[in-house]
Amino acid sequence: MGGPNSRKTGVNAVGDLSVDSPKVAFLYATFPRPTETFVRRELTALWAIGAEITPISVWRGDDTFEGRKIDRFRLCELWSLLFWLPYWVVLRPQAFREVLGELWNRPCRSVQNWNETFLGLGFALVRAHEMKRRGYELCHAVWATMPATAALALKKLVGIEYSMGAHAYDVFRGHGDWLLERKLREAAFVRTSSVSTERRLSSLGLPSEKLKLVRRGLSKWPSVTERESFASPIQILSVGRLVPKKGYFEQLSILRALCDAGIEFEARIVGGGPLRDKLERECDRLGLADCVTFLGALPEVEAHALFSESDLFLFTGKVAPDGDRDGLPNVIPEAMSAGVVVIASPHGGAAEALEEGITGFVRDPHRLDQWVELIQGLVATPEKVISLRKAAAAAARLRFDVKRTARELFANLVGVCKE
Secondary structure (H helix, E strand, O other), X not given: OOOOOOOEEEEOOOOOOEEEEOEEEEEEOOOOOOOOHHHHHHHHHHHHOXXXXXXXXXXXXXXXXXXXXXXXXXXXXXXXXXXXXXXXXXXXXXXXXXXXHHHHHOOOOOHHHHHHHHHHHHHHHHHHHHHHHOOOOEEEEOOOOHHHHHHHHHHHHHOOEEEEEOOHHHHHHHHOOOOHHHHHHXXXXXXXXXXXXXXXHHHOOOOHHHEEEOOOOEOOOOOOOOOOOOOOOEEEEEXXXXXXXXXHHHXXXXXXXXXXXXXXXXXXXXXXXXXXXXXXXXXXXOOOOOOEEEEEOOOHHHHHHHHHOOOEEEEOOOOOOOOOOOOOOOHHHHHHHOOOEEEEOOOOOHHHHOOEOOOXXXXXXXXXXXXXXXXXXXXXXXXXXXXXXHHHHHHHHHHOEHHHHHHHHHHHHHHHHHO
């Protein structure tokens, strides 16, 4: 494989000038993961503009993606730590003191975070010389957890610069990753996709010049159905894992209030997760079994087909007891792109995609009367619904086109390698 001076031609952030593409390794926890649609779309878009990026999956994953090889780390490689661990302790003792000292002085957030941290370190210890030999000019850690741990260690061991992504789960759940502050300090830049997470990172001391707000992008633009009014019964959709931060118990309360107000609807909830049994029992307790259906996790194609059949998309996210929350969930711009009217919670970054009353609405999930009043008003004003559908689809195409967001990220990657 080529060295640092062996570059391919790409495009600049505007898309009209050719530039040299640095050789970059994208570090993923598991790639491809079916639920992480935006990272798959983004990598495809980066390849399309000529970015020389090698995807590396640290924990399992597939061997190929869209006909290209994935560099998949195999756990059997960790046996070589019997050699590499003492090797690097002798060669880079200061790096060990810094990283291990940080771990010792900070409580681990969870067992999962402990496992991710040490797997990321193990990957770096085993692969450091090979990564340097392959001529990578930059590692981009897609997530602030295991991938960023690996990237930090690679920088300490062999001097490869790194950038990283930091999203809601990475920085909020359990007060964030074990080594988060160290990773933020050492990174060339930190990419996030929501203003709410950007603010959190700023509060942790990350300088504004290192913060890069690059939205997650969409690649499919379904045609918007121009119905004069909502269907009867109204078709309501929600998509997301059945976990505390999604606020599904609050959503069921809203649906019960709609029933009490005499609004006829059929609600479909797409997603799997640990709360399914409890939510189904709550659904039965509230007398909603005839109008609410839990569809479980669906393939991406099937889930997207439901958007075009829906009138309303409800997002009732909240801050979970462990601090976890959503940034700007992908499903909101996806719903907008299909012309579905979105009503979202103000928690996290969900409201960032919406212009109140023009492309969607923001309401407090605990104010059931607000949701009922809003939906009653929409039923009574079909001309408003048509305007909302068109405006939402246009806004999604303008702000969340993956071709544009990929160019923004690519420009930042190139900028690091030119410094």
